[in-house]
Amino acid sequence: MTDESSTGRPPACPSCGRPAAVPASAHYTSEGTVSYARCECGRWLIVLAGQVIGADAA
Structure with a gap:
């Protein structure tokens, strides 16, 4: 189960x-x-x- 933002969509990868x-x-x-x-x-x-707050360095 993925948390969803207030838009009803799952959060997206920043990359x-x-x-x-x-x-x-x-x-x-x-x-x-x-x-x-x-x-x-x-x-x-x-x-x-529901918000992406961080990602590893690519």
Whole structure:
């Protein structure tokens, strides 16, 4: 299950623009659910409350 932003679409990878993949792991925090997902382009994405907040260096 991928978190979705207020637009109803899954967050997109900042490199390739594809929707974030199914999370490899997800954890509940006081700021919302944080999840880690690998995009089809190979980058790891950090998603917090439906927003991509970070990605590994490509």
